[in-house]
Amino acid sequence: MSMTLANQQRIKIFSLLSPAYLWLTVAIFLPLSAMFYFSFLSDVPFGQKEWFYSTENYQAFFQTTTYAKLLWKSIKLGLMVTGCAVLVGFPCAYVLAKSIQGRSREALFLLVILPFWSNSLVRIFSWAIVLRGNGVLEIALNTILPFEVDVNLMFSTPAIVIGLVHSYLPYVILTSYLALQAIDDNLIDAARSMGANKLTILWRIILPLSLPGLLAGAVLIFVPVVGSFMEPRILGGRVGTYFGTVIEDQFVAVFNWPLGAALSFILLAVVLIILAVASPILRRAQT
Amino acid sequence: MAEVSVKNVTKKFGNFTALDDVSMEFPDGGFFALLGPSGSGKTTLLRTIAGFLFADSGSIHIGNKSVDLIPVEKREIGMMFQNYALFPNMTIADNVGFGLRVRKVSSDEERRRIGEALELVQLSTLGDRKPHQLSGGQRQRVALARAIVTNPRVLLLDEPLSALDKSLRVDMQVELKRIQHEIGITTIFVTHDQEEALTLSDKIGILREGRMIQSGPPRSVYNNPVDRFTAEFLGDANIVAENDGNGRLNVSGNPSIKIPKGAETASALAVRPESLSISATEPKQEGLSKVHGRLVQRMFAGAMSTCIVQCGSHTYKMVARDQDVPNLSEGENIWLSWKSAQTIVIP
Amino acid sequence: MAEVSVKNVTKKFGNFTALDDVSMEFPDGGFFALLGPSGSGKTTLLRTIAGFLFADSGSIHIGNKSVDLIPVEKREIGMMFQNYALFPNMTIADNVGFGLRVRKVSSDEERRRIGEALELVQLSTLGDRKPHQLSGGQRQRVALARAIVTNPRVLLLDEPLSALDKSLRVDMQVELKRIQHEIGITTIFVTHDQEEALTLSDKIGILREGRMIQSGPPRSVYNNPVDRFTAEFLGDANIVAENDGNGRLNVSGNPSIKIPKGAETASALAVRPESLSISATEPKQEGLSKVHGRLVQRMFAGAMSTCIVQCGSHTYKMVARDQDVPNLSEGENIWLSWKSAQTIVIP
Amino acid sequence: MSGVLLTRLGKLWLLSILFFLYAPILVMAFMSFNASQYYQLPFEFSLKWYEKLALNTEILDAATRSIAIAIVTTVVATVLGTAASVALFRFEFRGKRFLQVMLFPPIAIPWLITGTAMLIFFFGIGLGRGTPSVIIGHVALAIPYVIVVVSARLATFDATLEEAARSLGANAWTVTRRVTFPWIVPGIIAGALFAFAVSFDQFVISYFLSEPGDSTLPVLIYTSIRKGFTPEINAISTIIISVSMVVMLIAARFSNFGGER
Amino acid sequence: DEIRVLNWQGYGTDLDWSVASFAESSGHTVIHEYFNSEQEMLTKLRTNPGAYDVVLINAAFTPQAQSEGLIGPIDVSMVGNLADIPANMSENVDLNAGGSLHGVPWTWGLTSFAVNTNEFKELPTSIEVFWNSDYAGKVSIRDDALEAVQFAAIATGQDINDIKDLDAVKAKLTALMPQIKTYWGSENDWNQFMAAGDLEVATFWSGSASRSMAAGLPVQFIVPQEGAIGWLDGLSIPTSSTKKDAAHAFINWMIDPEFYVKWAADGAPASANSKAAAALPDDAFNKRVLGDAEVVARVQFQRPVSTENREAYLALWQELKAAQ
Ligand SMILES: Nc1ncnc2c1ncn2[C@@H]1O[C@H](COP(=O)(O)OP(=O)(O)OP(=O)(O)O)[C@@H](O)[C@H]1O
Ligand SMILES: Nc1ncnc2c1ncn2[C@@H]1O[C@H](COP(=O)(O)OP(=O)(O)OP(=O)(O)O)[C@@H](O)[C@H]1O
Numbered sequence A: 001m002s003m004t005l006a007n008q009q010r011i012k013i014f015s016l017l018s019p020a021y022l023w024l025t026v027a028i029f030l031p032l033s034a035m036f037y038f039s040f041l042s043d044v045p046f047g048q049k050e051w052f053y054s055t056e057n058y059q060a061f062f063q064t065t066t067y068a069k070l071l072w073k074s075i076k077l078g079l080m081v082t083g084c085a086v087l088v089g090f091p092c093a094y095v096l097a098k099s100i101q102g103r104s105r106e107a108l109f110l111l112v113i114l115p116f117w118s119n120s121l122v123r124i125f126s127w128a129i130v131l132r133g134n135g136v137l138e139i140a141l142n143t144i145l146p147f148e149v150d151v152n153l154m155f156s157t158p159a160i161v162i163g164l165v166h167s168y169l170p171y172v173i174l175t176s177y178l179a180l181q182a183i184d185d186n187l188i189d190a191a192r193s194m195g196a197n198k199l200t201i202l203w204r205i206i207l208p209l210s211l212p213g214l215l216a217g218a219v220l221i222f223v224p225v226v227g228s229f230m231e232p233r234i235l236g237g238r239v240g241t242y243f244g245t246v247i248e249d250q251f252v253a254v255f256n257w258p259l260g261a262a263l264s265f266i267l268l269a270v271v272l273i274i275l276a277v278a279s280p281i282l283r284r285a286q287t
Numbered sequence B, C: 001m002a003e004v005s006v007k008n009v010t011k012k013f014g015n016f017t018a019l020d021d022v023s024m025e026f027p028d029g030g031f032f033a034l035l036g037p038s039g040s041g042k043t044t045l046l047r048t049i050a051g052f053l054f055a056d057s058g059s060i061h062i063g064n065k066s067v068d069l070i071p072v073e074k075r076e077i078g079m080m081f082q083n084y085a086l087f088p089n090m091t092i093a094d095n096v097g098f099g100l101r102v103r104k105v106s107s108d109e110e111r112r113r114i115g116e117a118l119e120l121v122q123l124s125t126l127g128d129r130k131p132h133q134l135s136g137g138q139r140q141r142v143a144l145a146r147a148i149v150t151n152p153r154v155l156l157l158d159e160p161l162s163a164l165d166k167s168l169r170v171d172m173q174v175e176l177k178r179i180q181h182e183i184g185i186t187t188i189f190v191t192h193d194q195e196e197a198l199t200l201s202d203k204i205g206i207l208r209e210g211r212m213i214q215s216g217p218p219r220s221v222y223n224n225p226v227d228r229f230t231a232e233f234l235g236d237a238n239i240v241a242e243n244d245g246n247g248r249l250n251v252s253g254n255p256s257i258k259i260p261k262g263a264e265t266a267s268a269l270a271v272r273p274e275s276l277s278i279s280a281t282e283p284k285q286e287g288l289s290k291v292h293g294r295l296v297q298r299m300f301a302g303a304m305s306t307c308i309v310q311c312g313s314h315t316y317k318m319v320a321r322d323q324d325v326p327n328l329s330e331g332e333n334i335w336l337s338w339k340s341a342q343t344i345v346i347p
Numbered sequence D: 001m002s003g004v005l006l007t008r009l010g011k012l013w014l015l016s017i018l019f020f021l022y023a024p025i026l027v028m029a030f031m032s033f034n035a036s037q038y039y040q041l042p043f044e045f046s047l048k049w050y051e052k053l054a055l056n057t058e059i060l061d062a063a064t065r066s067i068a069i070a071i072v073t074t075v076v077a078t079v080l081g082t083a084a085s086v087a088l089f090r091f092e093f094r095g096k097r098f099l100q101v102m103l104f105p106p107i108a109i110p111w112l113i114t115g116t117a118m119l120i121f122f123f124g125i126g127l128g129r130g131t132p133s134v135i136i137g138h139v140a141l142a143i144p145y146v147i148v149v150v151s152a153r154l155a156t157f158d159a160t161l162e163e164a165a166r167s168l169g170a171n172a173w174t175v176t177r178r179v180t181f182p183w184i185v186p187g188i189i190a191g192a193l194f195a196f197a198v199s200f201d202q203f204v205i206s207y208f209l210s211e212p213g214d215s216t217l218p219v220l221i222y223t224s225i226r227k228g229f230t231p232e233i234n235a236i237s238t239i240i241i242s243v244s245m246v247v248m249l250i251a252a253r254f255s256n257f258g259g260e261r
Numbered sequence E: 001d002e003i004r005v006l007n008w009q010g011y012g013t014d015l016d017w018s019v020a021s022f023a024e025s026s027g028h029t030v031i032h033e034y035f036n037s038e039q040e041m042l043t044k045l046r047t048n049p050g051a052y053d054v055v056l057i058n059a060a061f062t063p064q065a066q067s068e069g070l071i072g073p074i075d076v077s078m079v080g081n082l083a084d085i086p087a088n089m090s091e092n093v094d095l096n097a098g099g100s101l102h103g104v105p106w107t108w109g110l111t112s113f114a115v116n117t118n119e120f121k122e123l124p125t126s127i128e129v130f131w132n133s134d135y136a137g138k139v140s141i142r143d144d145a146l147e148a149v150q151f152a153a154i155a156t157g158q159d160i161n162d163i164k165d166l167d168a169v170k171a172k173l174t175a176l177m178p179q180i181k182t183y184w185g186s187e188n189d190w191n192q193f194m195a196a197g198d199l200e201v202a203t204f205w206s207g208s209a210s211r212s213m214a215a216g217l218p219v220q221f222i223v224p225q226e227g228a229i230g231w232l233d234g235l236s237i238p239t240s241s242t243k244k245d246a247a248h249a250f251i252n253w254m255i256d257p258e259f260y261v262k263w264a265a266d267g268a269p270a271s272a273n274s275k276a277a278a279a280l281p282d283d284a285f286n287k288r289v290l291g292d293a294e295v296v297a298r299v300q301f302q303r304p305v306s307t308e309n310r311e312a313y314l315a316l317w318q319e320l321k322a323a324q
């Protein structure tokens, strides 16, 4: 009976969605489709090079264990970085949303994102200065501590994790903040009146209610970290070879685009599968 | 299970004083009603007792011990919020069971007690729904069930039955009374329903603009209001005489209104609508105060009817069962009378 | 300003039927009350009239035109929500002024009308506050002011006064009546307060489990309930006789209960608590039905007192003004009687 | 009291995290005042990098261009992204899950690949390189971030508020502007800040799509790696961060977007 | 005209003073675009026809560019300074791919290694220093498959352009891995790591080394007795260039001794122009080290690498890296 009302709604949805998705189509989906097409070619079809269709690029992934090993390493890195960022960032967001009031909250809200505005390369090189032996961290610790310590975190997995957590922390802080700040304080009061301690309230009330925000943040971290290459390369040194760096090599150094594209689509597929498997579990956790 | 006392509590929001030197005793195991106009500080008082708000001065004692340093979750209270505060992410059963799970009750026992509580509020079939799938009154009942299921020492209820229809409300009142009686929970509840306050409670407290104006057993507050506000707020009151400002009562030149002994300097005299009798002719008995007037309106309101009578510049309201009101029509000249003992002296 | 009619509306949530073939007419400019137990579909019906929910079948007409294809914002309604739905980011004045600004009212006029509306709900001084700084009753009044300030054609109020104390509620009732009268807004309100429904409305509708059981002028519904549920829901009812299942009324072997003519096959007979008289001795007048019993409890409830009387297996409830009840003590043997004309026949 | 203690601890935690977030920024600023070209310690104060920067029109031009592109990107991406998230979150329709999943490729596929793909595609359709292409690319990369962040906020919106507004006669646009929008402002602002960051720090897309001679700051920085980028880069970064910080703090002073309930 | 030059950043052509004086003398302005690997350079040429007028190509890649039709023959008559370039350079087979000159020899240099002189009392003379456990964790090589493999080929005494025993190379590199602290990717990395003391021995380019030394870093470039990798860079003109005259003029200016001497002062690779080399002061790095005939004899110049070999090297290198 609400034919036209439904139609009106359809028009509304369409007009809200189409600009963004059209834009994405032109600038991302179509180019990526071209890339997807390339991933089935033997060589890029430019100049006078010869090429033919093949799935050899995808086969390459399975021919050696190198790629699978690196992909697994990247996923582990993604989980580790996401985990650290959530553990570090969520409490932060909570304090920001619930303990800080008034103007200073707005200011802190902005300050959290601001580091993001610096160039990532400059930021990572700065981390290098901090983390290396005889670097800022070691000097600072030695001036504070009464005994000599020797900190050289540079070129190690911890260095990569620190650099990546730093780069992506604002995502989880802000998305969690957005969700936390919307929780009605009365709910927390109600739980307290029933004798719930802080931990129970966190676990049973705050976490489930802020889960949409927390998850958005986690996804925004996990997904790019799995494909990251710059931070591992610069901060990881010898151990900094990941799936992302291999893809980068294909594009920047070796210029085997078809293989690079194939590897990225494998990466995308794996990431989507992980998200698809995780989402029902998480949705159940929310209730 | 524990007596509650509120001692000289003052609470400000910014420079607005929501509670102003409020004191009241709530003896162990009693049933207490807080009344007051909208915005008078009832919720604020409950929240202070619960421990969500910290008094600017004064203190709260529960079971003879100051709880000023004890956080909410250790006070062993059950609280029902005016806006319910149901957990939107949990089912009804989980909402009700929250307090039990916190107390690490065995899961059998938990299930049993959730079942009982839902039964009590007549929602047994809705345990699996989420709060947003319930009607207003259903939500209110879930909140009530949630507050009582843990058998707290003190039960604080903020308008627990306001969204319920009369028959359900009566059922709930009976249950609340039963629980309070059986387990002896000290219960403090805020209500706008005077009948509820008067019939259920052992003691009522009347708040106005953050001050506790009067407290005591319902009948005594009803019959001996300390001021005109209370007289008019709790029940209804026809003011029949007012102090003329020179310390003498002014009965508007109506000598047939008898001023009780010792009340000559009271601030006002009042009579309750239900104390009035209406008659077409002047009643002749001894000891009656009476006024002459015109029946302006007769209104049907179910069990009771209301008559509005205009007597000079005063408008009187009288209530009675329809069958107890003589057959008079609007516009007729009539007499209102009352036993002088029923005149309320407002000091 | 416009008549509303609800025609055979059915609404389901999943497989739960919230409204089941509901029809009701709300003539132009009237004041209508919807009553029903908690969860009976009152809010659902209001929301369907407003246009937030689409009926699964049936249709809604406003001003003789079907509005099924007209979106909420074009229906020119004013709606007050059971949970208020105040805009948290706006001040009280902005909340109230929202509908005006949408209508592009000049800012002078806007200010004036916001002022008036806030005055009406007695919140003039709080215009600058945010909703979270108000008490429950204050929020409710803001919601009310917001719904009426735009002078809509139809006003839909979901328990508009439930959080208000009696005197404020009476004030608001008077104002609502005045506005409805002056501007002629068709007003439909949900209430749990029977007195409110009976005194204010031109017509009431009683919902139960999604069905409209009875509708009509208050007095007629009160005096001629169509079934036992209505009899007991609206007001109170003592069931004095029930059908024995063979099509004959069973007066529990009490021959002094007179069965009205033609009521021999009715499903039950009832009498309202306020119809009863109580006496220590058997009343001898003609035309009275009567029962003998024991006064179990006498309860003070302000204007009215309630007596509970046990008569064999039946429990009777009687209400009257304290002064109209003879001086009897609990436990005494007494007679209850009523004029046979006051026996309610439930068909 | 334990509550107070916990609150204190919480604030302390927040402060340490802020310190963590700013540690490299501080080092970056610190090094811009250090004389050594190779970021060698010990520290030796010098303003020479700022002096050099003042003469380096290439860096200054690139910085200005980057800021301009980032602002345009932020505005466009925020508007489009917010609109889309409103549609995705407030309505039910077929294909919704698909559209939501489609937000992941731009985030998941390394920018390098996306950038290359764009380059090829834009050449294919004859758009070629240049600032318009750069902006198209930046906006596209920023949109998913805006949508994800704004949606996180929308998830907490109480739909009866919209109903209330509609009952008062507000049309869809007014409802959005006056009721929905104020509630999601914090999300929109966060989304906009991310969009700005995505664009302002976007090296790959700009690298592929900008025309020779008008590269952006990140491109300049990235390509100067080979030769060695000098503390001049730190100097310009320090200036940009300080200025943004001042602007933001002023904005925070005069506006209220942290959300309120 | 405005010409566009594609080159590594900071590699001679984009010096401010030179661009300025070229503009002054010829009236042509110069705009630069940079690449980060030869492959990227090729791709840029392929995907941006018409965008560049001069491009720097390593001689090992010139045949490929020529065979793909990306670059065209040089008009020798328009490059007067070509006369000063010795025949061994100008007749280089790779630069003369397709039978005519496609790249004007510009600079050449070595890929060998440099050490931190603070740590080395005595400079090493053998490449084996990389495998010396004293320097474990202080060693670096560039993250480049070809360079790594050719480096190991030298260490195992093989011809870098014709590696017979790839297993030996792999074994040598496997043994090298634990010694490595990090891979370096750019000159900037290298300098910073050295300056910070992270590294003591690292492969390096001769031109870069001279720059680092000029900037005051305590390093010394070593050409070990086992030999070193040599490379030759030429300047080419894309077929699609529309400003060929200006392009030729620019190339001519680039191999002019006047330009070179000034460039060499702040660190440059060796010039292909013998006059330019001769004009250097005696203590200049390029004259001191690369001018030594005994050193030049040890250099193995890079030739083009076949696709199969390139892929094999890459697989080897990736496998080694992934194993870390
Ligand atoms: N989204 C929903 N899903 C399932 N059931 C619902 C939903 N919303 C309401 N209901 C059910 O529909 C019935 C009618 O609800 P409605 O809110 O109309 O009741 P009501 O008469 O307003 O009650 P109250 O007086 O308690 O507010 C209730 O039983 C409620 O549980
Ligand atoms: N956060 C606040 N800031 C300022 N004033 C407040 C705040 N909270 C409550 N108030 C004011 O304090 C007074 C008391 O509020 P309270 O909620 O205790 O009233 P109440 O007696 O419960 O009223 P109601 O019956 O309407 O619920 C009210 O006038 C209210 O406006």
Ligand SMILES: [Mg+2]
Pocket: B042, B043, B044, B082, B158, C135, C136, C137
């Ligand atoms: Mg309250």
Ligand SMILES: [Mg+2]
Pocket: B135, B136, B137, C042, C043, C044, C082, C158
């Ligand atoms: Mg309702």
